[in-house]
Amino acid sequence: MIKIHSRLLLTLFAVLISPHTAIAESDTREAISLTESERNLVLTEMRGFLSSIQEITMALSKDDMAQVSKSAKKVGMAEQQGMPKSIREKLPKAFKVLGMKTHKAFDQLALDAREMEDKQQTLEQLGTLMNNCVACHASFKIVQEK
Numbered sequence: 001m002i003k004i005h006s007r008l009l010l011t012l013f014a015v016l017i018s019p020h021t022a023i024a025e026s027d028t029r030e031a032i033s034l035t036e037s038e039r040n041l042v043l044t045e046m047r048g049f050l051s052s053i054q055e056i057t058m059a060l061s062k063d064d065m066a067q068v069s070k071s072a073k074k075v076g077m078a079e080q081q082g083m084p085k086s087i088r089e090k091l092p093k094a095f096k097v098l099g100m101k102t103h104k105a106f107d108q109l110a111l112d113a114r115e116m117e118d119k120q121q122t123l124e125q126l127g128t129l130m131n132n133c134v135a136c137h138a139s140f141k142i143v144q145e146k
């Protein structure tokens with residue numbers, strides 16, 4: 001637990017102090033070992049995140065807050081419940097916490113977009129929740145179990 005957190009902080013710190021050298025040459029991300037089908041499942045969920053963000057951005061440009069809410073809801077907590085126990089047991093705690101936070105943030109965005117119809121607020125919420133994408137991608141990678 002402490003080890004994971006210090007690694008996460010170190011990675012974030014490295015990214016912050018050296019934005020240009022980045023991590024292209026040395027990959028310091030923590031590896032998570034999954035079977036091929038487990039990896040496919042996680043990556044499918046990831047593409048769902050990206051797809052929802054694309055839909056939300058498009059809907060915002062059209063002032064269609066009902067669609068914003070619908071697209072955000074697709075990647076909320078309800079979707080997360082489909083993740084099999086076998087995978088959850090292999091994921092580091094810090095990964096699960098970040099993942100959960102992200103799904104919850106989409107639920108909140110969906111709710112607020114519907115209730116308040118405030119585009120500016122939605123944009124801020126989207127930008128803020130995407131810090132989770134950035135942080136997790138800087139810290140973890142998935143490798144295939146041998």
Ligand code: HEC
Nearest residue numbers: 043046047049050095098099102132133136137140141142
């Ligand atoms: C809890 C950690 C975590 C969070 C949060 C997270 N990701 Fe990921 N994502 C990963 C990991 C790990 C990979 C695989 C990276 C690798 O193995 O190199 C990945 C891969 C992806 C991929 C590539 C999918 C593919 O088919 O290869 C996309 C797209 C993606 N993430 C989008 C997002 C978006 C958008 C968000 C935020 C809304 C997000 N992710 C949030 C951990 C996370």
